[in-house]
Amino acid sequence: MSQGLETFYDVIRRRGVSRRSFLKFCSLTAASLGLGPAAASQMAHAMETKPRIPVIWLHGLECTCCTESFIRSAHPLVSDVLLSMISLDYDDTIMAAAGHQAEAILEETLEAHRGNYILAVEGNPPLAEDGMFCIPGGEPFVNKLKRMASGASAVIAWGSCASWGCVQAAKPNPTQATPIHKVVTDKPVIKVPGCPPIAEVMTGVLTYMLTFDQMPALDRQGRPKMFYSQRIHDKCYRRPHFDAGQFVESWDDDNARKGYCLYKMGCKGPTTYNACSSVQWNDGVSWPIRSGHGCLGCSEEDFWDRGSFYSRLEDIDGFGVEANADEIGMAAAGAVGVGIAAHAAASAVKRVIQKPDSHTRRPHDGSDQA
Amino acid sequence: MSSQYTSQEALKEVDALAAKQQSIYVYEAPVRLWHWVNALAMTVLAVTGYFIAEPLPSTAGEASENYLMGWMRYIHFSAGYVLAIGFLGRIYWAFVGNKHARQIFVLPVWDKDWWKEIVFEAKWYLFLERDPKKYVGHNPLAHLAMFGVFVTGTILMILTGFALYAEGAGQDSLHYALFGWVIVLFGDSMQVHTWHHIGMWVLIIFVMIHVYAAIREDIMSRQTMISTIVNGLRSYKDDRP
Ligand code: HEM
Ligand code: HEM
Ligand code: SF4
Ligand code: SF4
16 A cells, blocks of 8 residues: 655656646645745655655544545646545545455554654544544544554644534534544644635645645644635625625625625624635635625634624623623613613712711811811 | 722821812823823724724725725724823833822732722712712722723733734734734634623723713712812812811
């Protein structure tokens, strides 16, 4: 399976990709990573000379939408090249081998490439009941994850499940589904959140790591800066309508037809870090906001627990009904206003009852000041 | 150890005055100037902040001809700078100004008398005490609110406000370098928005009570209030202790 000494280029050529296509792939990828033209030849050189790095792709609690997204990379070239490049030494969803034969590959990679392979994880381990809620190949996923992480050079957390927990970790999270960085604490974990992440983002991150043999620069939350350093809102093509104060006020109004900003419909673009507004989806065919719906914030932590998809801010529980900050604030300010009015009235009464000169009834120095 | 913010200390200071009807210089000019600049900035911030969160009805015409949200945010951020720089100036003055300039930043939690007088003041506001006491600076209850709500709330608003600003300015910005940690502290961008928003309502409620209490005390207490924050002088209406 894993022939450690082959270069990426050898593998690619063996799979029938022409040199021309290979170079095209390098320049495409360099561009999508926002690197300069020089990077394309750097990339080509690296791929021609460096031995291929094995990738193990594990699946925990997940829906496979990340894999689905990945294999639908916009440029068939990219997915072709990448799939052959990483050759996915192990990916239980799309690999040919099955059963014990497949599981044996894990041990083999762990031994042969210890400290050298990349562990990509889709989904997350449930920790409750000793991990018994997810048992692929007869072993709790959490054990498998820890074992495979122990020999990996770096861990990629694919999608919101692996990065944050996503739907299976939503309240009340009965299986105690837990994101990767809380289980694998001794290795760098690269979060590539999204439900699913954009295919080009996934391939971009992998290509960067494989060709430059280093981690991409990460932001404070552990996401690759090249794709996650800006909010949807920062690059949204409807932003001029936001700045102008032109909003969709209801789903079927004229403003919706005109393509105004979806802020008032609860668009979470202003709080969501992802590349949708610049990379877009399906080879730039469209993306959620372009199709007329607000961003759900799918790449943000706990997005299932953050209230309605149609409210921009979180709902605040614990007030009997779920309410938003303005409702609570206005109710509180109203109550305080009523309280002040009542207090003022009582104060006025006190002044009438308590004679203005009453202070002098306890004379101190004969002063008759009130 | 007793602090300088209780009525006993106030009486000593009043007694020290040559003539009883003389007034004490409490709020120095920078504090008074700051008070009104800060009040104005907060009002502007609350109004524009509210309309950032709940925008006005949509404008008509081409997007290129309108910039309503843009101006709303621009004014908000400018007022945010005024608020933050003013607050830094106020902290500076706490070091170099008179002792009353320090009051809102320090709670004399070690002072039993101070705690007792908080209870006393609460009773005064609940109509359970007939006559109020005299104070030179803030009364203990006001002091607690100034620190616990105003100072804390303002720091929260400045930190969360600049963290939100940093998101727009970008991760390479100085703002992000200085305030990016706030986003991590709160968890994520949305939490920062939510707390920034809740903070507004907390401060609005503070101001409502503050203004009411200032006017009421001006009438009901034995000392001047509103003229004090205008000209800095505290005078007393009677000479009793
Ligand atoms: C946004 C609005 C306002 C805010 C945030 C605010 C805040 C404050 C703060 C922090 C202080 C303490 C000053 C210090 O010790 O450094 C203070 C004092 C004072 N403020 Fe305001 N203020 C506001 C509006 C007003 C208004 C409209 C009035 C007039 C009725 C007023 C009357 C006073 C008075 C009389 C004092 C002195 C209280 C005392 O002597 O104990 N304030 N205010
Ligand atoms: C008394 C002080 C302040 C009040 C009452 C206030 C109020 C608000 C409110 C209600 C929002 C809307 C939040 C939301 O629903 O998303 C907001 C947003 C914001 N505020 Fe403030 N704010 C204050 C101080 C500041 C300061 C000091 C700054 C720093 C420059 C600041 C910067 C921002 C930014 C950047 C936003 C986000 C704007 C956007 O999402 O387009 N604020 N503010
Ligand atoms: S549609 Fe959403 S992301 Fe786009 S400008 Fe409006 S609020 Fe921002
Ligand atoms: S627009 Fe928002 S919800 Fe939609 S895919 Fe992008 S980040 Fe996720």
